[in-house]
Amino acid sequence: MPANHLHPPSGCLPSSLGELRITRLTSEHLDTILALEQSAHPHPWSRANFLSSLTSSHHAWGLWRGPELLGHLFFSLAVGEAELLLLVIARAAQGKGLAKLLLGAAITSVRPCARQFFLEVRESNTAAIALYEGLGFNQIGERRNYYPGKNGGETALVYGLDLEAWD
Numbered sequence: 001m002p003a004n005h006l007h008p009p010s011g012c013l014p015s016s017l018g019e020l021r022i023t024r025l026t027s028e029h030l031d032t033i034l035a036l037e038q039s040a041h042p043h044p045w046s047r048a049n050f051l052s053s054l055t056s057s058h059h060a061w062g063l064w065r066g067p068e069l070l071g072h073l074f075f076s077l078a079v080g081e082a083e084l085l086l087l088v089i090a091r092a093a094q095g096k097g098l099a100k101l102l103l104g105a106a107i108t109s110v111r112p113c114a115r116q117f118f119l120e121v122r123e124s125n126t127a128a129i130a131l132y133e134g135l136g137f138n139q140i141g142e143r144r145n146y147y148p149g150k151n152g153g154e155t156a157l158v159y160g161l162d163l164e165a166w167d
């Protein structure tokens with residue numbers, strides 16, 4: 001399947017927060033995306049980061065309850081490899097399985113056109129690490145001093161998911 005035909009699951013998705021939808025995000029959603037990012041991400045992307053990503057070949061999906069954006073996920077897909085760029089869930093909606101739902105939907109969609117799904121995560125981000133390992137990602141490396149910080153750089157852990165073996 002060509003990567004440019006990749007689309008999120010259609011229809012309503014049941015969750016403990018009621019029926020949700022996943023749709024593609026565009027630069028029309030920029031203000032809504034920024035509001036969610038700045039309220040929920042300890043190291044938020046800037047407006048320029050989002051604009052650049054939304055106008056590139058990246059895939060950007062939003063998780064909605066009615067008009068309310070509860071989460072967003074950005075990933076790239078090229079030559080059989082997907083890479084998670086960003087995943088955020090609104091603080092009030094965390095701990096209810098939504099990240100698992102959104103990332104799980106992305107994994108299912110890329111499977112026909114990719115062999116591996118990669119990501120990098122701060123070594124201090126225990127919640128995200130538990131999420132990724134719970135979905136089957138395995139640590140395959142690390143990059144020291146990867147993320148800039150006030151007290152020196154923070155190590156990035158590199159994770160990979162073998163999509164051919166994933167179920």
Ligand SMILES: CC(C)(COP(=O)(O)OP(=O)(O)OC[C@H]1O[C@@H](n2cnc3c(N)ncnc32)[C@H](O)[C@@H]1OP(=O)(O)O)[C@@H](O)C(=O)NCCC(=O)NCCS
Pocket residue numbers: 040041042085086087088089090093094095096097098099100101121125126127128130131132134
């Ligand atoms: C990391 C994040 C996306 C998780 O979203 P979430 O919707 O709360 O996660 P889920 O409810 O789907 O949880 C799925 C799994 O993640 C793990 N997890 C989630 N929150 C956790 C926490 N606070 N502590 C430990 N494990 C946690 C658990 O293994 C959980 O599975 P379980 O419920 O069966 O135990 C969310 O905390 C977030 O947006 N954080 C800020 C941004 C960020 O760090 N993004 C990741 C790097 S870009």
